[in-house]
Amino acid sequence: MKIMHLLPALSSGGVEQVVLELCRGMVQCGEECTVVSAGGRMVEQVRAVGAEHIHCPIEKKNPRLLVEVWRMAKLLKKEAPQVVHVHSRVPAWVLHFAYKLLPAQRRPVLVSSFHGFHSVNAYSRIMTHGDAVVAVSQCIREHILKNYPNTPRERIHVIPNSVDTSLFSPTFCPSKEWLQQWRTEHPELTGRYVLCLPGRISRIKGQNHVVPLLNHLLSAKIPAHVLIIGETKRGKEKLAAELDEQICAAGIQNHVSRLNHRNDLREIMSVSDVVLNLSLQPESFGKVTLEALALGRPVVGYDHGGVSEQLRQFLPEGLVPVGNPQAAAERLANWYCNPPQLREPVASPYLREDMIRAHLDLYHSLL
Numbered sequence: 001m002k003i004m005h006l007l008p009a010l011s012s013g014g015v016e017q018v019v020l021e022l023c024r025g026m027v028q029c030g031e032e033c034t035v036v037s038a039g040g041r042m043v044e045q046v047r048a049v050g051a052e053h054i055h056c057p058i059e060k061k062n063p064r065l066l067v068e069v070w071r072m073a074k075l076l077k078k079e080a081p082q083v084v085h086v087h088s089r090v091p092a093w094v095l096h097f098a099y100k101l102l103p104a105q106r107r108p109v110l111v112s113s114f115h116g117f118h119s120v121n122a123y124s125r126i127m128t129h130g131d132a133v134v135a136v137s138q139c140i141r142e143h144i145l146k147n148y149p150n151t152p153r154e155r156i157h158v159i160p161n162s163v164d165t166s167l168f169s170p171t172f173c174p175s176k177e178w179l180q181q182w183r184t185e186h187p188e189l190t191g192r193y194v195l196c197l198p199g200r201i202s203r204i205k206g207q208n209h210v211v212p213l214l215n216h217l218l219s220a221k222i223p224a225h226v227l228i229i230g231e232t233k234r235g236k237e238k239l240a241a242e243l244d245e246q247i248c249a250a251g252i253q254n255h256v257s258r259l260n261h262r263n264d265l266r267e268i269m270s271v272s273d274v275v276l277n278l279s280l281q282p283e284s285f286g287k288v289t290l291e292a293l294a295l296g297r298p299v300v301g302y303d304h305g306g307v308s309e310q311l312r313q314f315l316p317e318g319l320v321p322v323g324n325p326q327a328a329a330e331r332l333a334n335w336y337c338n339p340p341q342l343r344e345p346v347a348s349p350y351l352r353e354d355m356i357r358a359h360l361d362l363y364h365s366l367l
Helices: 014-028 043-048 066-081 089-100 122-128 138-147 174-183 206-220 237-249 265-270 287-294 305-314 325-337 352-367
Strands: 002-006 031-037 052-057 084-085 109-114 132-135 157-160 193-198 224-229 256-259 272-279 297-303
Touching: 002 066, 002 089, 014 031, 014 084, 014 157, 031 325, 043 052, 052 325, 066 089, 084 089, 084 256, 084 352, 089 109, 089 122, 109 138, 109 297, 109 352, 122 325, 132 138, 138 157, 138 305, 174 265, 174 352, 193 206, 193 265, 193 325, 206 237, 206 325, 224 265, 237 256, 237 325, 265 287, 272 287, 272 325, 297 305
Parallel strands: 002 031, 002 084, 031 052, 084 109, 109 132, 132 157, 193 224, 193 272, 224 256, 272 297
Antiparallel strands: none
């Protein structure tokens, strides 16, 4: 079976990582995979797992996309995939018009994935037009049914994103070299209650809730220290400066470490006491939260979206009301004295092999 994945670019991110994982698993199962994107830092990783990459600038809405429609139709004729799996809206629109240039008998099976809570409009509706629609969580399935009620229920298939338990497990321990370097770089963490908050700098990620959260913990004589881990993307520099000013104004700068994008987030989470998810908007899935749980790390998260689904299964006491850092701080204060235990290890349907098999079964059923 020949499968083609379409997405805007291959920078590092949740959707791109899922596509990489799908390609790796499907190639290992003997399938042929091609990724079509505008390129990015993960192209070589895609090639390294045995998939082909074809460069196609389908990442932005602009008049050139009319040219890309013609190129896409030409590409489909040349490559002749049996399944095309589209992961984003701009490629979905390009594909929609490219299909009109192909005879009906030469159009591949079309699968679309809802990876996020897209704005509800005609532009986003294109993601419901596949022969099958993959929802990455139950809350995304509900989002589709609520906002696009004409989508046939039988076309929607919930296939959660996954975690590789060979990489993320309670028995994982960073190397001695990594631990030594980490302790050398961050001596301020010695003897502290370390809280890890991953996520790019954004108002919706809730980094500013660190201030009231830490104020509560420090007033309770709990030696907390928060690691804010995430890049400041272009255009967010002012927001990052505001966050730093708030931290300094509160006098808690010695209890916060701001780190940029890290490739060793797994190691950092494994040596943290608790991982936080303070996103003010529901996340469609919450991959980092799942990885933290798979490492055996407790998570405190706001009670909505995919994070809520995961915590209800594995650590329900980690859920706190949305937008309430006081409640999060009270939960952390309790855990400081009484560390929680996960209800069960991360298991099906969140395992990597579950996700690969579910996609392959879906493709074969459509064919």
